[in-house]
Amino acid sequence: MRVAVLSPEAVPYSKTGGLGDVAGALTKALRRTGRADVALFVPLYERVERSLLDKVVFEGLEVEWAGRRYIVKVWYSEASGAPTFLLDLPDYFARPGIYGYGDDHERFAFFSHATLVSLKLLGGPPDILHCNDWPCAFAVVELSRWRAHDPFFAQTRTLLSIHNLAYQGIFDASLLPKLGFQDQQTIDLFLKDGAASALKAGLMAADWLSTVSRRYALEIQTPEQGYGLDWLLRARRDRLVGITNGIDYEVWDPETDPFIAAHYSAADLTGKSACKVDLLRRFGLPLEPSRPIIAIISRLVAQKGYDLIREAADALLETGAYFIALGAGAREYEEFLQSLRDRAPQQVGVYIGYASEALAHQIEAGADIFLMPSLYEPCGLNQMYSMRYGTVPVVRATGGLDDTVEEFDRARRTGTGFKFRDYRAEAMLESLYEALYCYAERDLWRAIQINGMRQNNSWEAAAQRYLDLYRAIVG
Known part of the structure; x- marks a missing residue:
């Protein structure tokens, strides 16, 4: 044919x-x-x-x-x-x-x-x-x-x-x-x-x-x-x-990725810790790898849920987690991210612009939680990249995000991430809090990571x- x-x-x-x-x-x-x-x-x-x-x-x-x-x-x-x-x-x-x-x-x-x-x-x-x-x-x-x-x-x-x-x-x-x-x-x-x-x-x-x-x-x-x-x-x-x-597993694979600080797999996640330290260094943040990193990579447009992030910014900072964002787009969201960085330079890392492909790989490998609170999302790829890299997605249940991310079940230890349905900052924060609670329980967190890394989302x-x-x- x-x-x-x-x-x-x-x-x-x-x-x-x-x-x-x-x-x-x-x-x-x-x-x-x-x-x-x-x-x-x-x-x-x-x-x-x-x-x-x-x-x-x-x-x-x-x-x-x-x-x-x-x-x-x-x-x-x-x-x-x-x-x-x-x-x-x-x-x-x-x-x-x-x-x-x-x-x-x-x-x-x-x-x-x-x-x-x-x-x-x-x-x-x-x-x-x-x-x-x-x-x-x-x-x-x-x-x-x-x-x-x-x-x-x-x-x-x-x-x-x-x-x-x-x-x-x-x-x-x-x-x-x-x-x-x-x-x-x-x-x-x-x-x-x-x-x-x-x-x-x-x-x-x-x-x-x-x-x-x-x-x-x-x-x-x-x-x-x-x-x-x-x-x-x-x-x-x-x-x-x-x-x-x-997703293309030849390009997005933590076992072979040439852009990241250390390689790792579902069988041995040791290298992910080195990637996390490397990411903190790249953004000039304190080297405290025990603290979770919440990351987002997207165009800075309303579709990607930046209105929710802006509304929840204070609560986000109060969790004590690092927040790292990469993207470019609407000036209002670029200015918001820059102001958030100025408010909390020891907690927030921001790159405004379309960086090299390498930085996107480094964020996926070094982050703990990947945030995608989209108003709508036809498919989305970053949630699948994240699962491959042992980075747990927190997404709004819309479009391809709903199709590809399975809600984590604590009792059965099944699922690959966390989802919320209502397009509200409170709903997004509830899912983030749940993810952070699980992050504090290392065995539970490892189970979510491995579930995601074993998904077959290949082309x-x-x-x-x-x-x-x-x-x-x-x-």
């Missing part, structure tokens, strides 16, 4: 969040099954390390689009573990960031179109065009039109994966003709509340839809988390599947579920 995966980001080339991890890891896992001829397509951004690129496959790919003729260089790489084609057009992609530009709709509409053009020159047609999030929804819409008159794509079926429904690619509908969408039937696919939504068009045009956890597939069909598209997702629920993301299992879905779509 031939599968073409389109993503606006993918590790190790580009990443702003979980989508980058997913796109890179899934294609590698699919290739390893030996049951899919998979290729990954991503833009070549300014931030991509050129040492990752192997060769140029097209020096001058001619792309006619929006009344203009573009010349695109296409690079090839296998640094992700799967064949990857990176489309190089400096006018659109040679910028410091990946998103956040006024012409993002145009940039990704071009990427989608150019990828379809390149596919026709790279061998036989794909059986599945697997597109990720709104930036690649343009390709779904284009292909649905091309199939009617282009024999090359006549049998290609489309899957659109929703990683976060809140991001819908909204832009001025009057710009649709410029992007090549001129007939009224296609324009109607995009229209939402007087504007154009790339995601809405993709959801309507795709053969099948998927999202990144079973729970999130249900949540997005409700008005509370449907962001104005719940009616559409309910209408298409027979073509909507939730597949929980996996191999998730890749098999995607293969089953691909077969159903083709069938």
Whole structure:
């Protein structure tokens, strides 16, 4: 089966969040099954390390689009573990960031179109065009039109994966003709509340839809988390599947991780103590490893529960635990974290910004508790990284967090973490207090750690579920 995966980001080339991890890891896992001829397509951004690129496959790919003729260089790489084609057009992609530009709709509409053009020159047609999030929804819409008159794509079926429904690619509908969408039937696919939504068009045009956890597939069909598209997702629920993301154990494994101070395993947790001391040193905190470390790594946005953390800040400090945060985002949350650090410099460590991947690994290895009080969370990866590293997650029971974290049962010593349901600071603190009580009982805490470290959240299992879905779509 031939599968073409389109993503606006993918590790190790580009990443702003979980989508980058997913796109890179899934294609590698699919290739390893030996049951899919998979290729990954991503833009070549300014931030991509050129040492990752192997060769140029097209020096001058001619792309006619929006009344203009573009010349695109296409690079090839296998640094992700799967064949990857990176489309190089400096006018659109040679910028410091990946998103956040006024012409993002145009940039990704071009990427989608150019990828379809390149596919026709790279061998036989794909059986599945697997597109990720709104930036690649343009390709779904284009292909649905091309199939009617282009024999090359006549049998290609489309899957659109929703990683976060809140991001819908909204832009001025009057710009649709410029992007090549001129007939009224296609324009109607995009229209939402007087504007154009790339995601809405993709959801309507795709053969099948998927999202990144079973729970999130249900949540997005409700008005509370449907962001104005719940009616559409309910209408298409027979073509909507939730597949929980996996994690790449080659990258996230405390037994082999090159970024951490000492290696350890479920059989021997000794090295985790060395990682904890190393983390305290990195943040200039007192070397008192008996005190628990509560950590969070996330974008600094309301979705991640920072309103709850801000409300509970005094109570957090009163526990005596260290608090370490890594991330960047909204200025109000950056200022809050900095002020918290200023108030308690011997207890709080903060890194504002997108640090190297190494620091994220060091936090996962050195922390005791990982906090994820998300308002909503389509899947989440850090709770799975944390369990692998013997760092106990405290999460809100939403989306993939609810699917992947099992509430710890003291009597039976089963479960992998602690969950709260109500989006309230008091509920979050109750779960944190319970975790801290268990931390004080070392045998009990070790049991939770080992339970988490023995979970199988590998991409191999998730890749098999995607293969089953691909077969159903083709069938």
